[in-house]
């Protein structure tokens with residue numbers, strides 16, 4: 001029987017993928033307390049279905065199940081773990097349209113973009129597939145003649161994976177997939193806005209043949225989340241907390257884990273600078289900015305946020321951008337394959353965009369592009385503002401201090417390279433940054449000077465599974481993807497043998 005409480009313009013090929021139960025061990029469960037919470041469709045704010053609001057005791061049980069499962073699963077040879085991961089990835093690929101539809105339904109992401117996040121997720125699983133059998137240790141020449149030293153890499157135990165709403169399939173795949181690949185078991189707590197993608201991934205993990213308790217999905221309402229977060233930090237059976245989300249929450253969870261010497265991976269917020277120097281290829285920079293700023297309607301942690309354009313090309317750049325954005329972005333029903341621009345995930349997202357917009361206008365920003373025709377409760381059209389040059393108080397504006405996480409591009413003129421780099425580095429976060437130039441020396445100089453974990457040079461999209469994704473400063477610790485990503489979920493053990 002369908003769990004849907006509303007009709008949707010998409011017929012799932014496999015309706016059983018859309019479920020509203022948690023997956024713990026080999027069981028599909030509701031909350032024993034009978035509590036649940038609503039999942040909303042951001043396109044119209046109607047209720048899609050209800051999912052369980054698990055209690056702290058139920059989360060403890062899920063951790064216990066994952067721990068029991070770990071004791072067996074950790075012994076599986078790498079070749080067998082690889083075969084399971086391969087099967088899971090292939091099943092996700094075979095069901096990509098249905099998974100994309102579930103993502104579109106609960107996140108309001110246009111269907112075409114949702115297909116992209118499914119692909120991004122399976123790209124990660126494919127990448128881990130290639131790495132699993134490479135994870136090993138080394139032999140170390142010992143100083144003592146009768147000793148031999150080797151190292152091995154072992155799984156850690158139960159990994160708690162807390163994921164955000166903004167790219168639900170990919171964020172779970174790159175975290176849980178990596179942890180499971182090297183022999184850990186996972187308790188995944190998805191964002192309350194997007195639990196259905198996580199549940200669908202669990203269905204496919206079950207079909208792939210993962211032993212019970214290897215991949216568990218628990219859903220929790222926003223009200224109960226802090227208590228559950230505390231349990232995941234405090235429970236000694238959880239050996240690693242892997243979190244993707246806001247800096248404020250990540251900082252808190254990291255502190256709680258530090259008290260217990262618990263391993264963490266923290267993929268947190270950004271506030272990406274995007275600098276266009278006077279010698280940039282303008283067409284390339286305009287297209288790069290559109291890709292970086294308006295992807296997912298501006299709702300990614302690596303979206304451009306503080307856009308600096310050299311004063312000598314500012315006017316031309318702004319005009320070309322304002323002309324190109326409506327050509328490049330098409331809004332409409334999120335189910336229409338032509339639509340590549342959708343609503344924000346909720347009213348919370350909308351309120352933040354409005355706050356940054358009002359703040360910029362209060363400080364003298366001019367509106368270069370906006371369309372306020374109503375198109376659903378959480379929709380905001382791509383908007384471009386420009387600030388005057390020479391502002392003394394630029395660093396105090398709201399968008400200078402926190403990511404807008406929405407489709408609001410605020411352009412700022414600058415005169416000197418040092419000034420642009422200083423402003424770019426003036427935030428407490430350091431995830432991604434971008435700049436456009438044709439000057440070879442400047443490429444090295446600025447790339448080395450920018451305080452971020454990832455730098456895009458004449459490119460507006462850097463995300464790729466083979467690149468170590470992550471930030472410095474308050475954008476987090478650890479890297480996802482890249483050559484060493486599986487090692488994050490292992491412990492290095494040194495074994496000294498006397499002969």
Ligand SMILES: NC(=O)c1ccc[n+]([C@@H]2O[C@H](COP(=O)([O-])OP(=O)(O)OC[C@H]3O[C@@H](n4cnc5c(N)ncnc54)[C@H](O)[C@@H]3O)[C@@H](O)[C@H]2O)c1
Nearest residue numbers: 163164165190191225226229245246249267268269270301
């Ligand atoms: N660096 C990255 O890789 C990356 C990727 C995606 C999103 N993000 C960041 O995520 C943020 C957007 O996501 P969000 O608004 O859902 O962030 P959020 O921090 O509010 O929520 C993220 C997750 O944490 C959970 N959570 C919230 N409070 C918690 C608590 N006290 N204990 C345990 N869990 C808790 C939420 O339920 C959700 O599952 C942005 O700041 C964005 O930059 C970062």
Ligand SMILES: O=CCCC(=O)O
Nearest residue numbers: 166299300301302463
């Ligand atoms: O929102 C953050 C993740 C998006 C990405 O990996 O490009």
